[in-house]
Amino acid sequence: MQFRDLQTQYQVLKSQIDSAVTKVMADADFISGNKVKELEEQLAAYVGVKHCISCGNGTDALTLALMALEIGAGDAVFVPDFTFFASGETVAYEGAVPIFVDVREDTFNLCPDSLLRAIQKVKEEGRLTPRAIVTVDLFGQPADYNRIKEIAEEHGLAIIEDAAQGFGGAIDGRRACSFGDISTTSFFPAKPLGCYGDGGAVFTDNDAWAELMRSLRIHGKGTDKYDNVRIGVNSRLDTIQAAILQVKLKAFEEYELLAVNQAAEFYSRELKDVVKIPTVKEGFYSSWAQYTIVLDNERDRDWLQAQLKEQGIPSMIYYPKPMHEQTAFAGMDCCKVALTTSSSLCKRVLALPIHPYLKKEEQEKVIERIKMNL
Ligand SMILES: *Cc1c(COP(=O)(O)O)cnc(C)c1O
Numbered sequence: 001m002q003f004r005d006l007q008t009q010y011q012v013l014k015s016q017i018d019s020a021v022t023k024v025m026a027d028a029d030f031i032s033g034n035k036v037k038e039l040e041e042q043l044a045a046y047v048g049v050k051h052c053i054s055c056g057n058g059t060d061a062l063t064l065a066l067m068a069l070e071i072g073a074g075d076a077v078f079v080p081d082f083t084f085f086a087s088g089e090t091v092a093y094e095g096a097v098p099i100f101v102d103v104r105e106d107t108f109n110l111c112p113d114s115l116l117r118a119i120q121k122v123k124e125e126g127r128l129t130p131r132a133i134v135t136v137d138l139f140g141q142p143a144d145y146n147r148i149k150e151i152a153e154e155h156g157l158a159i160i161e162d163a164a165q166g167f168g169g170a171i172d173g174r175r176a177c178s179f180g181d182i183s184t185t186s187f188f189p190a191k192p193l194g195c196y197g198d199g200g201a202v203f204t205d206n207d208a209w210a211e212l213m214r215s216l217r218i219h220g221k222g223t224d225k226y227d228n229v230r231i232g233v234n235s236r237l238d239t240i241q242a243a244i245l246q247v248k249l250k251a252f253e254e255y256e257l258l259a260v261n262q263a264a265e266f267y268s269r270e271l272k273d274v275v276k277i278p279t280v281k282e283g284f285y286s287s288w289a290q291y292t293i294v295l296d297n298e299r300d301r302d303w304l305q306a307q308l309k310e311q312g313i314p315s316m317i318y319y320p321k322p323m324h325e326q327t328a329f330a331g332m333d334c335c336k337v338a339l340t341t342s343s344s345l346c347k348r349v350l351a352l353p354i355h356p357y358l359k360k361e362e363q364e365k366v367i368e369r370i371k372m373n374l
Contacts, residue, residue, distance in 0.1 A: 001353055001362050003314040004190045008357040013247055020243040033239030039246055040201070046249065047177040047203055051210035054201045054237035055217050058164040058186025061200040062090040062134070063233065065160045065182040067216050068209045069132060071096050076128035078118055078157070080110040081322045081342035083136045087162050088323050088334075097128055097332055100324045102339050106279040108138045108292065108349075112147040114337050119155050121336040132158040137166025137176050139278065139318075139351075140192060140286040145171060145179045160184065164200075167193045168257050168287030176287070177203045182213075187237075187245060192260075192287040193252050195241040259356035260288045263363060267291055267352065270367045274374055290318055291354040293370075298347040300374075305350055307373045313366055316351045 002008075010017065024033065036054055044052035055061050071077060075096040079088045080103050088098035099122060102114035115133065122130050133152055135143040143161075152159050161180030163169070169176040177183040180203075185191075187199030204210050215221050220232030264286070268277045276294040280286050295301040301317075308315050322342040324335050352366055 001313055001365070002355075003316060003353045004355045005357045006189055006194070009251075009355075012357070013251055016247045017244055020247055021240055024239045024243050029239050031236060031239065033242070035239050035242040035246060036237055039237075039242040039249070042246065042249060043201060044203065046253070047175050047183075049178050049183070049203045050205045050207070052201050052203050053210060053213050053217065054199065054242065056200060056235035056237065057198040058162075058184060058188060058191075058200040059086040059090060060217075060233065060235040061164075061184035061186065061202045062086060062160065062162060063093065064202050064213045064216055064235070065180075065184055066090055066094045066096070066132075068182060068212045069158050069160070071131050074129055075131040076122045077131060077160075078115055078133045079323065080134075080136050080138070081324055081339045082108060082319060082345055083138060083162070083323065084164070084319070085323070085326065085328075086164070087134050087136050088326075088329065091134065092329065092332065096131070098134075098323070098329065098334050099128075099336055100322075100334050100339060100342075102337060102341050103138075103345070104144075105294070105341050105345065107141055107144070107281060108278070108345065109141065109143040110135055110148065111341070112144055112151060115148065115151055117337045119151070119157075125336075130155060130157055132160055134160045134162050135180065136162045136164075137169055139290040139292055140165055140169050140288045141278075141280055141284055142166055142169045142171050142176050142179060144281070149179075158182070164188070164191060165289035166287060167191065168252065170285040172283045180204075181206065182209060187241065192257075192289050193245070193248060195244050195248070197238070197241055199237045199241045199245065201237070256356035257287060260354065261286070263354055263356070263358045264288045264291055266360070266363055267354075267367070271370060274371055288354050290316075290351040292318065292349050292351045294345065295348045295350060301348050301350050304370065304373055308366070308369055311365070311369050313369060314353055317346075317349060318351050319349075320346055322346050
């Protein structure tokens with residue numbers, strides 16, 4: 001059994017992917033090819049925003065968003081404490097201070113009450129200027145944008161939606177990557193929509209920011225790449241990756257997203273009386289980057305993981321350490337509020353195998369082993 005089965009996916013899509021990749025090689029159209037522009041238009045249409053700008057990876061996408069918003073030294077950016085390192089790393093890389101915010105036990109996403117307290121605290125201290133919130137759509141489910149948008153408006157903060165895990169999710173039919181002033185995603189192979197290497201994209205409805213990020217991703221280009229009007233980066237999506245993503249986006253839309261939701265529903269139905277299952281809020285839709293259960297304590301979690309491993313069932317701990325405990329942030333004064341839920345979750349979460357090609361028999365084996373051991 002595989003945690004995320006990219007081999008089966010390739011076998012299913014092989015003929016289409018092989019011919020798409022071969023065509024790029026035959027045309028020798030490797031960088032900024034036609035397919036990159038086509039894919040950007042398809043992604044923007046899927047998400048329902050005006051502009052999609054592809055780039056090298058999901059981390060660069062966050063950096064491009066922060067650069068476009070001119071976030072840097074002296075600024076505070078609010079980041080959930082329970083997420084992948086890049087959500088906070090990019091803020092610090094731009095010279096700003098990531099202020100970690102606690103998350104909700106049920107959805108694993110940013111807690112609006114904790115966010116309010118953190119904003120208040122930074123304002124009271126008066127040393128940093130609150131500028132933005134990085135709202136992470138963790139494990140595939142969009143953050144609580146209804147509430148977070150009110151808070152952002154009240155305090156004049158921009159929203160950067162980190163939808164690296166959230167592509168395909170939705171709230172009341174409105175899709176992820178459309179909730180931020182600027183939204184970002186990653187096409188790392190194991191993400192809901194993945195390519196065969198590194199890739200990422202930013203999304204926005206704002207024409208000026210879109211133009212700025214198109215310049216920033218290619219060495220701050222002006223009229224062309226040899227006319228450089230600002231300091232930028234080199235962060236492009238390869239044409240080969242764009243060609244692969246075109247095939248994968250079609251499968252994602254046609255059946256993968258549905259299949260992964262059916263797998264999640266099956267787990268939830270069978271496990272809801274056995275263990276704490278992930279909550280999807282009313283009106284919300286998840287793309288199930290992870291299916292994460294929560295145990296009572298660290299000992300139970302580690303024991304269950306060992307039992308599953310013995311039966312050849314892979315599971316993962318996302319995340320073993322909260323952001324505020326990462327050595328890299330030590331001394332940056334990132335903690336203004338209690339981060340108890342996040343710290344506790346790190347000791348109790350366990351992510352089970354989930355992907356669109358997971359077989360019912362495989363799921364039954366996972367379920368049986370969990371029931372047997374709890
Ligand atoms: C994967 C991930 C990123 C970074 O994406 P890369 O493409 O690996 O750079 C950023 N934020 C979150 C929440 C992620 O899960």
